[in-house]
Amino acid sequence: MQSNAIEVSDHPAEECGIFGVYGVSGAAGLIHRGLFSLQHRGQEGCGIVVSDGEHVRSHKGQGLVSEVFADPSVLPSDWNRGIGHVRYSTTGSTRIHNVQPLVVECVDGIWSLAHNGNLTNADKLRRMYQDAGAIFQTSTDSEVLVHILADPMYRRRPQRVARALAELHGAFSFLIMTKDCVMAARDPHGFRPLSIGRVGDGYVFASETCAMAQTGATYLRDVEPGELVTIDETGLHSSMFADPPEHKAHCVFEMVYFARPDSMVFGRNVHAVRMLYGACLAKEHPVEADIVIAVPDSGNSAALGYSRTSGIPFDFGFIRNHYIGRTFIMPQVEKRAASVDMKLAVLPEVVRGKRVVVVDDSIVRGTTIRHRVAWLRSAGAVEVHVRISCPPVAHPCFYGIDFPTREELIAGGQSVEEIREFIGADTLGYLSEEGLLSPFENAPDYCKACFSGVYPLDVEGQGDKSRHESLSPELPFQ
Ligand code: SF4
Structure with missing residues (x-):
């Protein structure tokens, strides 16, 4: 339902x-x-x-x-x-x-x-x-x-x-x-x-x-x-x-969520990297379950990686309406609110009576995944284990990504256990920072500030500077 x-x-x-x-x-x-x-x-x-x-x-x-x-x-x-x-x-x-x-x-x-x-x-x-x-x-x-x-x-x-x-x-x-x-x-x-x-x-x-x-x-x-x-x-x-x-x-969020899976970004195929994230998640957060499902589309590759590594079969528990745009990109809140409800449907035939692992790419406020966990239970899932293919997003981005404020980010003020309780999952597992960077030989060349709070470049008065730590000096005027 x-x-x-x-x-x-x-x-x-x-x-x-x-x-x-x-x-x-x-x-x-x-x-x-x-x-x-x-x-x-x-x-x-x-x-x-x-x-x-x-x-x-x-x-x-x-x-x-x-x-x-x-x-x-x-x-x-x-x-x-x-x-x-x-x-x-x-x-x-x-x-x-x-x-x-x-x-x-x-x-x-x-x-x-x-x-x-x-x-x-x-x-x-x-x-x-x-x-x-x-x-x-x-x-x-x-x-x-x-x-x-x-x-x-x-x-x-x-x-x-x-x-x-x-x-x-x-x-x-x-x-x-x-x-x-x-x-x-x-x-x-x-x-x-x-x-x-x-x-x-x-x-x-x-x-x-x-x-x-x-x-x-x-x-x-x-x-x-x-x-x-x-x-x-x-x-x-x-x-x-x-x-x-x-x-x-x-x-690194290009890899986690933004880029299309068929793109090469920073020299790596996005789908392949997401598969590795799913495989790493399966090792870091194993669980006994009957099926692995994805929150489509951005959770698909990681869910497949989780399934192959854990040996738990992959299935389609959510069906996406492709005639609805990616809701997050619509700037007006009302538009997003109206369309997100239209975006996914649960397949009760797939999840009924099952212990379900559901893989999503990220949690920002926690409200959407909370509803989806409730939908899965309403549809008959006996257990819902949420796996997220990145670490907790706890800090805003100043480099072109529109995150909410730290106060609105659920991981900005709550522990993983508190988030699990809020979303109503049986278990919740996030990919570690090590796992996030594990596909890359040049890991220090990736920004992960929205997870770590360590900003690679001074943000010059955009927000609360006290939480920023500059890793490299500003570039000189030339
Ligand atoms: S803080 Fe860094 S990793 Fe996070 S979204 Fe912004 S640029 Fe990407």
Whole structure:
């Protein structure tokens, strides 16, 4: 029996997806397909800007790619370069003017940019430019880069874009288009993914490689942390705009939840990593049970890993309605509340009379998993053992992921036993921090601040600094 309860989604919210093209006729169509593949990274709004080297056209709006681009002829079909963006508002409001790519007319032409991440010094830079008389068009952190690029101090100097990027702190993967080129850059810590691919004689950039497979592109390599890649009519050029820190800080939550299982992220296949998480969970938190089920879709791979390692058969205890979007990405609480209730149904025939292990990727507030445990019991499960394929999320993220405050995070103030009691499970087991990093040879290059509270980069006044511990110095202005 399914509950009629209305609740807010219990997952963190991401973030954005970006896709760019240079040197391929029909860039608009390619970006359109790329954004479809990245839709899971943001459902609030989307946009595409294309150019033929002389003119620029853009179209953007609030809603899904299929809604905003219901008429495919809205952009020229044969222009050969462009960038696109799907948005979730981590900073700035949900207003239409915050939908990217941003397009601005500078003294030397039109610049477009698309951003994935969160700039931790954006407020400071914004105040500085506003004090000097600048007028901002949006409330996004991303717009500060436009103002730095337009600043005569940078505009008149060589390596203008590299110098501008070096002023930014925090998490960023940027695509930037001018009339001559498309550029891609990643922050020196490499928080967010960004990859380069080839299509014919041209190039594409994508937040995740799943977008390459579905646009006919071949994965070439990742944009390196601290690297600025420029593609123009002479080919691909690479330069570093900042010295690499001692350790990178790839977001491990991309592996746990955000990225699509068919993507290669930070050089690893996401499905394979999640399978390893499930296997590790089975070793760390074994239990006698009859079936393993997943909370689909993000729990699928880990549940399979748990099943194979434990020897407990996998089955489908929940069925997902695929015509409901990923609820966590909808920014308005009401939308999330209304759709989460529609998202899953329990299969009583599968769970009735069974001792059930249910594997989910994370617990944020605890409300959703609590309802799901109750549904399983209502459907006849005799025992419900919850296994979570990451450690307790106890700290907020300042690098582009929209977690609730520490007070709202259930693990921010409650022990695992208290959480187990709250969600009504017979047992509750979280993956350890060691288990979380065990798939990676370069474990120190991963950020896990939302679990540990140890932040790899100063967050510059965003929240309670007293709980932050900086592991590496801020990057110098260059
Ligand atoms: S704090 Fe968590 S969600 Fe944010 S970048 Fe680090 S690992 Fe990712």
